[in-house]
Amino acid sequence: MLPTLIAGALLAASTVLPPQAASDVSTSAELKAALANAKPGDTIELADGTYTGNFKTTVSGNSGNPITLTGSAGAVLTASGGYGLHLNGASYWNVRGITVTGGQKGIMVDGAAHVTIDGVTVHGLDMEGVHFRNSSTYGVIKNSRIYDTGNDGRGMGEGVYVGSAGGTSDRSDHVQIVGNTIGPDVGGEAVDLKEGTAGGLVSGNSFDGKGLTGANFDDSWVDVKGNDYVIENNTGKNTTNNGYETHSQQPGWGCGTVFRDNRSDLTGATGSGRYAFNITNYDAAGCTVTVARSNTMTGGRALTNPGIPVS
Template sequence: MKTALFLSFGVVAAGLVAGPAHAATIDVSTAAQLKSALTSAKAGDTIKLADGTYTGNFKTTVSGSSSSPITLTGSAKAILTAGGGYGLHLNGASYWQVKGITVTGGQKGIMIDSATRVVIDGVTVHGLDMEGVHFRKSSTYGTIRNSKIYDTGNDGRGMGEGVYVGSAGGTSDKSDNVQILDNTIGPDVGGEAIDLKEGTTGGRVAGNSFDGRGLTGANYDDSWIDVKGNNYVIENNTGKNTTNNGFETHTQQSGWGCGTVFRNNRSDLTGATGSGRYAFNITNYNASSCKVTIDRSNTVTGGNGLANPGIPIG
């Protein structure tokens, strides 16, 4: 009995030390190799991109696990270049970490669909017809951090958001608890730097820097952040250059656009012309049914004030 117990413990211990038996580092230097690696990767694997240009549309549908995510990594000189469509599409592919690479040239940069716990870290996304990074189809607990997004919305339709969370036109897309942290978004982003759609809940937007030079004004793209979801925390962000306001909330669907807390954000509205330019334009405030909190720690330079009339500051 003692021998059996010892052998059993030894097997478990060896597994803990070694990790997944199949985990591997996959070195990639061509587009064909990258497509193959994205298709065949298993939990714990690392796909390592050499510097160079990878032309095409790159997609995966395989998932890692909570203890063994799949990692796609390279330097900013490892460049995914699409001629249209999505540069990188994580379609139902949960537990991925995408680090360091550049994505450019497509309709959209990085698309996350129906996936959980995807981390986008230190990437560069630019030169796109539409939005830069999109969490969609109830992609939950995603994170984008330490990244640069600029030069989006080049088709001129006002659909060039830097980071887009959820979907317009209903509340079925529950892309909840997405974190947008310490990114630089802009200039020349054709839509809002960040658009948080109705149906999404509980995300955090913190430590980002926004440059709104290049806002088109199409489809009401006239602020750095537009919050249409519920119960977001938006804090410690800095913005400059806007055509209208800094931060906005809207009710596109009944009961949505509520519960957001804004604190310690710094808005420079210098250059925003005309009347009614505010750091915070809250269009749907109701103290009992749709409260929005604007903390006194927020500051504004230029414009017509911290918030539109009737909105409490506390």
């Protein structure tokens, strides 16, 4: 399990040095060129305005010289299909302040380490808001707002999605989801943590499940299928069924999570569970989950489903 001290150290590790060079960007063509030609230590500064297209980079910074893409919420990346911003194998990036909208997914991080997304707005998407995939490790999404996702109606519009379904080869480990506002009108869970991923942190977020579709069992704010996560100090409201869930989609996964200091409002939930924590895979001999007494709830049936210890 991941104690608070370790979790805090991981977040501190995402702190970066000041950038070394800057380029001012005000058109879509300039942005595409800047992403393609960035070098470690560069800063790409976006002027307010609309940037239409799909924007991608495959260039990495390094631990001492990350690359920064920054702008205000008035710098809007607008896609029609595909990904708004795709960091494909592009490690050591900071993405700050901008808005990403339209398209299939908002921000996709593929096979990249130490990507920090801070203070962005992501909305108006067919599927997920922010996705860490293909063993993207030590990623951070913080202080951001994600809403209005899953507009294709298939229940695949999670706010933040970590890993991949259907196996355990995607080791997008140590991802931190901190201080975000996720919802309303998010078509899937606010946070979906897939089997194969481990050691992450979900802390200090605000979840609004208004808009959950119920498709593909999307009936909670957070679904944990990975191992050894810490889920703490979050607040949630407007769920159709439960607040938080764990599942074992693959043998040995969905284990070791710690839930503490979360506040759940289940008022209005109409599902068959209506638990703040629905732990579907608890096994004292091999797959434990910790639900702390410091969690609180209003409405609903009970803090946990029957048979789950609260400590």
